[in-house]
Amino acid sequence: LFRSQSLTPVFVTGAMLLPAAAAFLGLFCYPMLLTVVLSLRPEGADAGWTLSHYLAFLGDADSRGVVLLTFGLALAATLASIAVSVPIALALRRRLPGHRLFRLVVLIPLVVPGLIGALGLLIFWGPRGWFNLFLTQAVPVFSRGLSVTYTLPGLVLFYVWLYFPYTCVTTLAAIESLDPAIEEAAEVAGAGRWQLLRHVLLPLATPGILAGSVLTFMAAFGAFSVPLVAGGNYRPLAVEIYKQIVVPIPPHWSGASAIAVVMGAVQVGFLAIYMRAVRRLGGRR
Amino acid sequence: VRTLTRAYGQGLWEGRAVLAYTILLSLTLFIVAPFLMIALRSVGKGWFGKLWLPPQLTLEWYRWAIEVGNIPEVLQNTVVIGVIAVAISTVIGLFTGWAFGRRRLPGKELVLALFLLPLMIPSITYALGVARIFYALGLVDTHFGVALAHVAVCAPYAIMVLSATFEGLDERVLEAASVCGAGPVRRFFHAGADLSRGRRRLLGDHQRDGCPHGRAVAPHPCAGPAACAARAAGRRLQGGVTWRTR
Numbered sequence: 215l216f217r218s219q220s221l222t223p224v225f226v227t228g229a230m231l232l233p234a235a236a237a238f239l240g241l242f243c244y245p246m247l248l249t250v251v252l253s254l255r256p257e258g259a260d261a262g263w264t265l266s267h268y269l270a271f272l273g274d275a276d277s278r279g280v281v282l283l284t285f286g287l288a289l290a291a292t293l294a295s296i297a298v299s300v301p302i303a304l305a306l307r308r309r310l311p312g313h314r315l316f317r318l319v320v321l322i323p324l325v326v327p328g329l330i331g332a333l334g335l336l337i338f339w340g341p342r343g344w345f346n347l348f349l350t351q352a353v354p355v356f357s358r359g360l361s362v363t364y365t366l367p368g369l370v371l372f373y374v375w376l377y378f379p380y381t382c383v384t385t386l387a388a389i390e391s392l393d394p395a396i397e398e399a400a401e402v403a404g405a406g407r408w409q410l411l412r413h414v415l416l417p418l419a420t421p422g423i424l425a426g427s428v429l430t431f432m433a434a435f436g437a438f439s440v441p442l443v444a445g446g447n448y449r450p451l452a453v454e455i456y457k458q459i460v461v462p463i464p465p466h467w468s469g470a471s472a473i474a475v476v477m478g479a480v481q482v483g484f485l486a487i488y489m490r491a492v493r494r495l496g497g498r499r
Numbered sequence: 500v501r502t503l504t505r506a507y508g509q510g511l512w513e514g515r516a517v518l519a520y521t522i523l524l525s526l527t528l529f530i531v532a533p534f535l536m537i538a539l540r541s542v543g544k545g546w547f548g549k550l551w552l553p554p555q556l557t558l559e560w561y562r563w564a565i566e567v568g569n570i571p572e573v574l575q576n577t578v579v580i581g582v583i584a585v586a587i588s589t590v591i592g593l594f595t596g597w598a599f600g601r602r603r604l605p606g607k608e609l610v611l612a613l614f615l616l617p618l619m620i621p622s623i624t625y626a627l628g629v630a631r632i633f634y635a636l637g638l639v640d641t642h643f644g645v646a647l648a649h650v651a652v653c654a655p656y657a658i659m660v661l662s663a664t665f666e667g668l669d670e671r672v673l674e675a676a677s678v679c680g681a682g683p684v685r686r687f688f689h690a691g692a693d694l695s696r697g698r699r700r701l702l703g704d705h706q707r708d709g710c711p712h713g714r715a716v717a718p719h720p721c722a723g724p725a726a727c728a729a730r731a732a733g734r735r736l737q738g739g740v741t742w743r744t745r
Contacts, residue, residue: 223602230598233591234614234658241651242617245628252631302526305519316523322530334533337540344532347551375529407515436621452623459627471627478624485619 253471258464267472277454277473281480284450287366287441288434291373292381295430296423298374299382300416303389317386324379332440335372339363364446372444377433384426388419424492428485435481451477576642583646584653591650592657599658600665611662615655622652 256264271277302320306313323331339345339362346359362368392415400414438452445453451473458470540546541560543553564570595614599607617625629648630639638644 227598227602227604230594230602231610232594234595234654237587237591237650237654238614238617241629241647242625245625245632245651246620248628248631249624252627301522305522308515308519310516310519310523313523316527319523319527319530326534330537331533334537337536338533342547344536344551347549351549375533432619436623438623452621455623455627459630467627467631474621474624474627478620481621482619 249471249474252468253475255468257466257468267469268476271469271472271476280449280451280454281476283448284435284452284477285480285484287370287373287448287450288431288437290370291377291434292427292431294370294374295378295381296385296427298378299385300423302382303386304411304415306386307389320379320382322379323376328376328437328439329443331376332372332443335375336363336444339368339371363444364448366448369441369445369448372440373434373437376437376440377430380429380433381423381427384429385419385423388422388426389415391422392418421492421495424488424495428488428492431488432481432485435484579642580646580649583643584649587646587650588653588657591654592661595658596661596663596665599662600668611658614658617651618655625651 253267254263254265256262256266306316306320337343341359341361341363345362349356350359362371396414396418397410400410405414436452437450438456441448441450442453442456449457455470455473455477458466458473539553542556542558544555544557544559546553598604599611604610626648629651633639633644633648636644638647
């Protein structure tokens with residue numbers, strides 16, 4: 215109906231895609247190619263091919279530890295986010311007075327720049343923060359505070375604070391989109407609250423929850439600014455790459471590129487496996 | 500008996516409500532308390548030891564931030580970079596969104612998936628390449644360069660959001676415009692672009708507080724592609740509730 219008569223439609227459509235294609239090629243494809251090529255060059259050279267950066271990175275136990283740390287952190291944050299999100303979604307689902315306000319509260323970590331969140335978390339959970347004040351002054355068991363900041367569980371906690379909203383929002387959407395008739399049927403059949411949750415609500419919402427938690431995983435896997443500021447000695451891949459460029463003089467561009475390629479491969483590989491698993495889970499039900 | 504049953508049911512209901520509110524209030528505390536502490540620290544003085552609140556209030560940290568921390572300049576960087584990045588991404592998103600949403604395009608799914616690919620791969624992977632190119636072109640340490648680096652991550656959102664918007668445009672508005680004698684170009688700019696303005700504003704908000712750090716570090720253009728993707732997803736889900744009422 216709206217196709218132009220005077221211009222060839224295909225030509226117009228192609229022209230409309232040009233800016234995006236330019237950005238895609240110039241800011242993604244070509245740089246990506248450059249990173250891969252760089253990772254195969256000897257350090258500082260513009261010619262020659264070598265696999266030494268990959269072999270050095272993958273052959274080093276510390277480096278393998280970094281990959282494992284990044285992956286483990288992201289996975290732990292994802293699982294913890296699911297554990298946190300399900301009760302919150304169940305509480306929000308009931309639309310109690312004030313539930314709109316709490317829905318907004320869930321989104322706060324998404325709209326605040328991560329660095330501000332990290333700063334606040336470092337202060338709040340730090341040795342002089344309110345958390346430790348509460349522990350030492352109100353809980354008799356703790357005479358000394360608990361060190362949270364710059365520890366591994368602390369970092370997972372920070373990741374959860376920052377990235378759980380992705381999981382929470384999708385969990386809520388998954389639970390709210392369930393047909394109320396199913397729930398009523400279960401209640402008529404004599405299911406208690408717990409049985410309803412365990413055998414009806416959660417199994418039905420699981421594919422949605424898992425699909426949403428992928429976002430948390432991706433965010434946590436690629437996390438950069440938060441571990442940079444609050445990670446202490448725990449440096450995940452993104453920070454490691456950054457350090458390769460900033461710390462040594464001259465910068466290790468090729469080494470950094472090799473780590474970046476490994477990181478991209480791990481993320482894409484994991485996503486492929488995870489999404490396939492989620493789809494299979496969704497198809498079975 | 501009925502009264503008793505009802506009272507019992509009510510009690511149970513209240514028990515569950517208490518549980519729900521406990522969960523929601525702990526959540527609020529968990530999320531908001533760090534900000535409260537930042538705010539108090541920013542106006543507090545001599546806050547050491549085992550004190551719950553700062554003993555003295557002061558504005559001297561703000562003066563320090565303006566005089567030593569160079570806040571006006573940093574703020575200007577943030578705004579300039581944000582505006583440029585939003586402008587470029589919006590133009591890209593408008594054209595591509597229109598092409599995806601309103602025109603027949605063979606292999607649309609594949610092209611869209613390609614354009615959204617930068618969101619699936621850790622941004623630092625291609626940011627290294629971007630940094631190398633920008634060093635060669637002398638774009639590093641310029642507002643335009645930092646903004647352009649953000650476009651790689653921001654444009655996919657613009658495309659995602661605006662494709663959906665244009666797909667959902669009311670055909671009747673465009674037909675009316677056509678009846679009124681508007682050609683395809685005027686239909687696009689006057690009817691289509693106006694209608695999508697609400698969405699664009701939404702996207703602009705996202706990009707401004709999501710992507711540009713005032714002093715973005717060279718190889719890393721953004722808080723992370725996933726962070727942005729999910730942020731956009733969250734906004735959109737939330738948008739279903741709040742934005743429609745506007």
